[in-house]
Amino acid sequence: MPSFLLLPFKLIFVLLFSSHILSSSSSINSTEAEALLKWKASLHNDTQTFLSSLWVGSNHCNWVRIGCDSTGSVTNITLRNYESRVRGTLDNLNFLSFPNLIYLRLVGDALYGPIPSSIGNLSKLNYLDLAYNNFSGNIPSELCLLKSLSFFSLGFNSISGSIPREIGRLSSVSIILFMSNNLTGPIPTQISNLSKLQYLDLNQNDLTGTIPVSIVGLQNLSQLDLGGNRLNGSIPKEVGMLRSLYLLDFSGNSLTGSIPASIGNLSNLVYLYFYSNYLSGSIPSEIGLLKSISALDFAGNNFSGAIPISIGNLTRLERLFLSENSLSGHIPQTYCNFTYFQLSNNHLTGPLPDNLCLGGVLFRLGVVNNSLTGPIPSSLRDCKSLIRVRLEGNHFTGNISEAFGIYPNSDRIGLSDNNFFGELSPKWGLCPNLTSLRISNNNISG
Ligand SMILES: *[C@@H]1O[C@H](CO)[C@@H](O)[C@H](O)[C@H]1NC(C)=O
Ligand SMILES: *[C@@H]1O[C@H](CO)[C@@H](O)[C@H](O)[C@H]1NC(C)=O
Ligand SMILES: *[C@@H]1O[C@H](CO)[C@@H](O)[C@H](O)[C@H]1NC(C)=O
Ligand SMILES: *[C@@H]1O[C@H](CO)[C@@H](O)[C@H](O)[C@H]1NC(C)=O
Ligand SMILES: *[C@@H]1O[C@H](CO)[C@@H](O)[C@H](O)[C@H]1NC(C)=O
Numbered sequence: 001m002p003s004f005l006l007l008p009f010k011l012i013f014v015l016l017f018s019s020h021i022l023s024s025s026s027s028i029n030s031t032e033a034e035a036l037l038k039w040k041a042s043l044h045n046d047t048q049t050f051l052s053s054l055w056v057g058s059n060h061c062n063w064v065r066i067g068c069d070s071t072g073s074v075t076n077i078t079l080r081n082y083e084s085r086v087r088g089t090l091d092n093l094n095f096l097s098f099p100n101l102i103y104l105r106l107v108g109d110a111l112y113g114p115i116p117s118s119i120g121n122l123s124k125l126n127y128l129d130l131a132y133n134n135f136s137g138n139i140p141s142e143l144c145l146l147k148s149l150s151f152f153s154l155g156f157n158s159i160s161g162s163i164p165r166e167i168g169r170l171s172s173v174s175i176i177l178f179m180s181n182n183l184t185g186p187i188p189t190q191i192s193n194l195s196k197l198q199y200l201d202l203n204q205n206d207l208t209g210t211i212p213v214s215i216v217g218l219q220n221l222s223q224l225d226l227g228g229n230r231l232n233g234s235i236p237k238e239v240g241m242l243r244s245l246y247l248l249d250f251s252g253n254s255l256t257g258s259i260p261a262s263i264g265n266l267s268n269l270v271y272l273y274f275y276s277n278y279l280s281g282s283i284p285s286e287i288g289l290l291k292s293i294s295a296l297d298f299a300g301n302n303f304s305g306a307i308p309i310s311i312g313n314l315t316r317l318e319r320l321f322l323s324e325n326s327l328s329g330h331i332p333q334t335y336c337n338f339t340y341f342q343l344s345n346n347h348l349t350g351p352l353p354d355n356l357c358l359g360g361v362l363f364r365l366g367v368v369n370n371s372l373t374g375p376i377p378s379s380l381r382d383c384k385s386l387i388r389v390r391l392e393g394n395h396f397t398g399n400i401s402e403a404f405g406i407y408p409n410s411d412r413i414g415l416s417d418n419n420f421f422g423e424l425s426p427k428w429g430l431c432p433n434l435t436s437l438r439i440s441n442n443n444i445s446g
């Protein structure tokens with residue numbers, strides 16, 4: 001074959017090849033770009049200008065935080081926490097145009113109006129985050145068709161209505177964050193179907209009814225936050241079977257009854273919050289089995305009886321809140337690394353534990369209005385970390401100038417209504433941040 005014939009062939013080949021490249025790049029699905037631009041045009045004017053600065057050029061796959069797969073189809077749509085918060089609704093965002101969407105994150109914007117049920121048609125959606133906007137209306141039950149969804153957050157909006165019973169169909173979900181909305185009605189028992197669930201946060205809603213016993217099905221749960229609702233009834237003993245739990249928060253509800261002894265099975269628990277309920281009975285001694293616990297808050301209930309001695313076994317306990325209950329008896333010998341030790345407004349007797357500030361990290365000590373007696377333990381004398389000391393309304397005794405050291409970080413010291421004596425020493429003046437020193441109703445002079 002004459003060589004001059006080869007050239008055109010090569011040329012034709014090159015032309016064919018490059019035209020293939022061209023056609024593949026021009027095959028970027030313009031339906032998706034048009035859908036995004038149509039949405040942009042529906043937003044508030046200031047927002048449109050802002051979005052135009054992010055979404056630059058003809059290829060939407062190159063726009064800031066829009067991601068595409070290798071065929072040029074949109075997989076990611078993200079707008080989050082920009083200073084110019086994107087303001088508008090989702091009414092004009094046609095989700096049916098994005099069959100390959102995997103991540104949808106519209107977080108910390110100023111979006112409002114209803115959550116479109118058509119999001120439920122995004123069969124590949126894995127990550128849905130609409131938190132920190134002002135969406136209202138109900139959670140569309142169609143969203144429960146999202147079989148691939150693993151992360152589902154609607155937190156910090158104004159969403160009302162009940163949690164759809166269909167939620168049990170979200171077979172891939174591992175994180176559900178619906179906190180700080182206006183959700184009402186019960187926690188659906190079907191939620192127990194979500195065997196992959198690791199984190200359930202329904203804090204700060206208006207949920208009613210009881211904590212479903214079926215929650216025992218959530219064997220992989222590590223964080224369960226139902227605080228700040230209107231749940232009533234008692235704490236099901238089945239909670240003790242959720243052995244992966246690391247955080248358990250039932251605070252701020254209307255729970256009654258006592259703490260089930262099964263709670264002692266939660267050996268991975270680090271945070272336990274039952275404060276502000278109507279729980280009663282004594283605190284079970286099994287609490288001493290929570291060997292990982294760091295923060296325990298049972299304040300504002302009707303607990304009675306003594307603080308279990310087993311609490312002294314909790315070597316990681318740093319924050320203890322038992323104020324506003326009806327606890328009596330002596331304070332058991334406790335561990336020494338407390339940062340918060342709050343037992344005010346109970347009926348406790350006897351002395352303070354010796355080693356409260358041995359760890360040297362105690363910030364706040366509050367035992368107001370009990371019937372505690374005896375001198376102030378020596379570990380408190382030079383507890384430089386103290387920020388607030390509230391001992392009012394007890395029967396403590398001792399010479400005020402010997403019992404207390406200098407607390408350079410303290411802003412409030414309350415010693416009123418005790419049996420302290422001695423002379424008020426000028427050293428209190430060395431506490432530069434001290435704004436309140438209460439000493440009335442003692443035998444203090446000077
Ligand atoms: C945007 O501004 C135009 C005039 O500049 C006005 O007619 C229109 O109503 C505004 N649209 C929105 C959504 O604010
Ligand atoms: C899509 O979002 C995920 C999660 O934020 C991220 O890891 C990934 O890199 C993004 N892909 C594109 C193409 O933007
Ligand atoms: C573009 O995507 C839409 C759906 O989003 C689809 O109906 C249409 O066939 C696609 N067009 C091309 C050229 O791929
Ligand atoms: C979207 O999902 C609904 C069910 O929620 C279904 O009836 C409808 O046909 C779907 N639309 C498309 C275009 O897939
Ligand atoms: C959020 O939406 C609710 C209900 O639509 C409305 O009453 C409220 O004013 C909105 N809040 C803000 C900050 O836009």
Ligand SMILES: *[C@@H]1O[C@H](CO)[C@@H](O)[C@H](O)[C@H]1NC(C)=O
Pocket residue numbers: 165166167168169171190193
């Ligand atoms: C429980 O999950 C299975 C499989 O994921 C699903 O078929 C079933 O409908 C779910 N049941 C409920 C009550 O949601």
Ligand SMILES: *[C@@H]1O[C@H](CO)[C@@H](O)[C@H](O)[C@H]1NC(C)=O
Pocket residue numbers: 158160181182
């Ligand atoms: C949602 O709850 C908040 C606080 O509980 C309340 O101030 C607000 O009015 C409620 N919004 C709606 C739409 O119910």
Ligand SMILES: *[C@@H]1O[C@H](CO)[C@@H](O)[C@H](O)[C@H]1NC(C)=O
Pocket residue numbers: 195196197198220
């Ligand atoms: C439980 O969670 C762990 C991660 O903490 C994960 O590796 C495991 O697959 C989960 N089990 C189920 C049944 O989802």
Ligand SMILES: *[C@@H]1O[C@H](CO)[C@@H](O)[C@H](O)[C@H]1NC(C)=O
Pocket residue numbers: 208209210232233234
């Ligand atoms: C919970 O409260 C509802 C009404 O708000 C009441 O009907 C129900 O009996 C209460 N349940 C328990 C166990 O106290």
Ligand SMILES: *[C@@H]1O[C@H](CO)[C@@H](O)[C@H](O)[C@H]1NC(C)=O
Pocket residue numbers: 288309310311313
């Ligand atoms: C503290 O723990 C030890 C060892 O686990 C155990 O023998 C003891 O009974 C516990 N003390 C209390 C008061 O629970």
Ligand SMILES: *[C@@H]1O[C@H](CO)[C@@H](O)[C@H](O)[C@H]1NC(C)=O
Pocket residue numbers: 336337359
């Ligand atoms: C107190 O906590 C510190 C820091 O976590 C640790 O190093 C120390 O061993 C603890 N003290 C005791 C007595 O456990």
Ligand SMILES: *[C@@H]1O[C@H](CO)[C@@H](O)[C@H](O)[C@H]1NC(C)=O
Pocket residue numbers: 408409410432433
């Ligand atoms: C006093 O208070 C100020 C402001 O609250 C704080 O920044 C400062 O660290 C405090 N000083 C001491 C010695 O704690």
